[in-house]
Amino acid sequence: MRFLSPLALLLTAASLATALPGHARPAAGFIVELHEAAPPAAARDADTAQSAQRRAAPGSDAGAPRTHFGGYAVDRERSGPTRLVLRAERPLDSQDAERERARLAADPAVRHVEPNVRIRLASAVTDPEFPRQWELQPPSAGAAAAIDAERAWARVPATDVVVAVVDTGVLPGHPELQGALLPGYDFVSADPYFGLAYANDGDGRDADPTDPGDWVTPAEAARVNGAFAGCDAADSSWHGTFIAGQLGARAGNGIGTAGLLGARPRILPVRAAGKCGALLSDLLDAVRWAAGLPVAGVPANPHPARIINLSFEGDAACSPLYQRVVDEVGAQGALIVAAAGNRLPGESGGSVGRPADCRGVLAVAAAQRNGLKADYSNFGPAVGLLAPGGTAADGIWSLSNSGRTVAAQHIHAYGAGTSFAAPLAAGVAALALAADPALDPAALRALLQQQARPHVAGHPVCEPGMPGTCFCTTQACGAGLLDAGMAVAAAQAPEQPQSQDGTSGGGGAASWPLLALLALLLGKRRRLLAPAAAALALLCGAPTSASETLRKIQQTGTITLGHRQSSVPFSYYDSRKQVVGYAHDLSTLVSQAIRHELQLPALTTKLVPVTAQNRIPMVVSGNVDLECGSTTHNLERARQVLFSTSFFVISTRLMVHRDSGIHDFRDLAGKRVVVTSGTTSERLIRTFSESSGLKFQILTAREHEESFGTLERGQADAFMMDDALLYGERAKAQQPLDWTVVGQPMTREAYGCMMRKDDLQLKRIVDQEIARLMQTGELLALYRKWFERPITTKGLNLNWPPSQDVLELFANPNDRPLQ
Incomplete structure (x- = not known):
């Protein structure tokens, strides 16, 4: 050790010390654990001429204090009734230590024996x-x-x-x-052979934990059979x-x-x-x-x-x-x-x-x-x-x-x-x-x-x-x-919801007893996950103030939804220039839930196109109320916007020509890789480039469609992106079967809807609706519509059943990032 x-x-400028396996370090003796009710031995070892004979036949007794055990002196300062620290007459090499350990362990009074080795720096x-x-x-x-x-x-x-x-x-x-x-x-403590050389403070155990320094000089380390033989020469650490x-x-x-x-x-x-x-x-x-x-x-x-x-x-x-x-x-x-x-x-x-x-x-x-x-x-x-x-x-x-x-x-x-x-x-x-x-x-x-x-x-x-x-x-x-x-x-207990005047909120006499009962059932741990805490607050009728975005929607009767233009099959323009896709359908259902929550007779939807580069700024500035698309929920982005319960899980892979010879990320040496700028894929491929030592060229494009076009025109050898988007881009290709998705996934990522950072009540409505769609099976039906059936681009069927990650998400809705 x-x-x-x-x-x-x-x-300090020293090289790493060589690790010695097992008990290769010299042993100063042994640590012996005795059974709680150890059978008494014939007699206690004594410091007499008979000690050498008894060393060949371990013995102990139940009395106290012990002076010897198994032929070794007991360090009474560091020993107790059932744990003995034994001192050897000389440092034991690994072979002697193992032989003696086995001998001592054969005593029926012994529970466990371990060489007392020195733990080095x-x-x-x-x-x-x-x-x-x-x-x-x-x-x-x-x-x-x-x-x-x-x-x-x-x-x-x-x-x-x-x-x-x-x-x-x-x-x-x-x-x-x-x-x-x-x-x-x-x-x-004082060493049995070298006294206070290791302690280096002039005394043994005491109430002063001051560090006196732990330097070892080259001369000390080089001295054969000295206290520091085998130690690394080094300055105090x-x-x-x-x-x-x-x-x-x-x-x-x-x-x-x-x-x-x-x-x-x-x-x-x-x-x-x-x-x-x-x-x-x-x-x-x-x-x-x-x-x-x-x-x-x-x-x-x-x-x-x-x-x-x-x-x-x-x-x-x-x-x-x-x-x-x-x-x-x-x-x-x-x-x-x-x-x-x-x-x-x-x-x-x-x-x-x-x-x-x-x-x-x-x-x-x-x-x-x-x-x-x-x-x-x-x-x-x-x-x-x-x-x-x-x-x-x-x-x-x-x-x-x-x-x-x-x-x-x-x-x-x-x-x-x-x-x-x-x-x-x-x-x-x-x-x-x-x-x-x-x-x-x-x-x-x-x-x-x-x-x-x-x-x-x-x-x-x-x-x-x-x-x-x-x-x-x-x-x-x-x-x-x-x-x-x-x-x-x-770890922190969820705070009790507060009303706008600072007093405890309440939603009726029957609700808070229910909360008390739930808290009692949860016990002393008091660790409610944030979604659960929010659900309890809603159940109990704790009032919350309307967010600025919800007030704007209620006053104008309009919700502004961000959408991608070529993120197949999540959000894209079809042949009639209409916005369609899995995420667009989800946005529509969430908008209906918002209309119902605000009790509006009608709600106008305004669609605003966003890009990978401006989607977060558009949400932060309030130009977009909600964006549900192929946006990865990660901690860096979560410091800028709120993310809803996740609605999709993807992995990051490569799309290549079927005859490219590229089968995994390790095959990219000397190749050209295109990614869409502003995406997590761009960050990942740059990190991989630095850490792998492979030399390849990284190209960027503004949109996924442009990235795939770069690949299709032969200007790139591989296109790195979320696998779902890669399949979507392949669906738009002139010869879809010429392209294949390869490589072990570099990462797993979760998609969520984005809102402004302070839109907590809007998040509550969105989360509730997404969870409801998962629980009723409606979201799974949407998945099958867009990933397992012919879609509105060339009628191609992606033929991509839901992954285990997606099924687990649908069974257990949550808003935790995966990346």
Whole structure:
């Protein structure tokens, strides 16, 4: 197991440490777990000449205190009635350690044995020109991995949740940490062979978690059989201070950075690692104490943490001993957030070890700024989330120190690594817990995963043969990209609807008791999804004020609908220059629902053509009241407009000539690809071009029809777009069967109707009608009309049955973006 040091701090320039598999590191002894009711042995080991004989035949007794077990001295300071820390007379290599482990495990009193190995540091890369704190900003085309912390702070500006940083300790004198640190503890104990060499602070365990520095000189690392043989020579990392800064740098104090925990951070510093890392027994004790569990010889923790950050990297799979500690901590009500770990250049990826792979831990992999998996990050099924970890081009900005050995000047520095992705998830978990303190660890972990944004999709995908920078899937990088705003919004209890005079709204004496009953049935979790909350408010008759758009429609008797001119089969002109299509039919039905809601005798529909480039500005400006078309609902657009319940799901693929030889995105090298400008396809293909290393030309056109014309005339080799639109364009071709849609989908996207940002009541009406059409089967009938039967362009049948994604959407209406 390795401790994750900064990848990299401003003044640090070291290469990554070599990972040693399994128990290849020397063992200082063993951690032995005994059965709760262990059978007594014949006698207690004594420090006599008979000890050597007894070492060959393990024995124990039920008495206390123990002095020896199985021929090994018991470290009474770190042992309890059912867990013993045994000291070997000399460091044991992997073969000796395994042989002795098996011997000790054969004792019927023993539940589990584990070599007590030292957990070492990993290091990293450096670049003083990194941009600052991009990871906390709203996600954008230039920073797809950003977590949108400001949106979370708008709901929870501060939190009293205690977050433990189990690490190298902290520098309490850093100006940014003043008032943020709770009394912590130092668990770095004296080594049985080298005394206080690893602790580096002149003493063993005590109540001072200050980081004395963890430097290892080249001479120390090169000394055969010395304390630091096999360790990496490196300057002090100030790793714990860096992570404490990510979480607890005082926001709003006019200096430096802003930590995720806002204006009232409560950081519990727990020192477990010294020079060359942490001893497993020290680390496990530190984790237990952080959660408020008792540890032998250590005072009780008066400030138990609800969130524990562990930026340690596993050298082996989660062991029964480690899992039991995780289970104990979870039962105490604390969630462990752990780094997935960093691989070395040239290593095969995907290996996630303890503690990240333990059951109940939230394992976090690292993303680079554009949302792809960072080159160094481990990945695999154990990962729960992807969060910003930074790269050599875009690092994470936090607290550090200029001292190469002991502390000197307090500074800020850049770093990159899964070490710094995990604290972002830990901070978001704390904000969500502040919004809903009733969340238990399992529910909190599930909340963060459920509210994650979908991964940036594309090729190549992350798999064992593609360990470097790659496009994540849920199998490789967890549920998606960490989103602070969405997580806190989902955790926060829905506010009681208010009437226009500020008093509680009401719709009759019978409605609010029903709401109370529903709230009771929902229990203490208090996490109603936004659509459900809105539905309850409507059910209970809570009054809402009419939006400006609805007032305008009611006053003028006219609704203005935006439509596309050549988005077959969603919205386009037929041969008579009439607007037709699946989305146009949906818009017509929604308009009728609006007329009914406003109780208008008639409603005139005004159709205004829009393009991919101006559709959002037309809605924002109020020139268009509603636009239902082939518009992908994503978070970047959702900051400009409101999206309705989704009405279609597509995937992004390629259309090529059937004889082109192009079968997937990987075949585009040296080719020309046309996309419609202003679409998500344009952004995706440019991201793919940068990440794949393939050299191909990207062409743009104003409309889908123009894009296909470019392909049809031989001016492009492939047309990238939503698959439904590709089939629609093929229907208009002179020779439709000459064209084929190919490639594994680069992304899945949901279409929704757009409205102005403040048109919440209009959204309610639109959402209700779309959900009704889904529930009655009318929307499925519309689908079949436009996708499974001859359409009004050349009479061609697209012959495209609804996908499983579409059927699932129709069965479970929602307004969540897929991309």
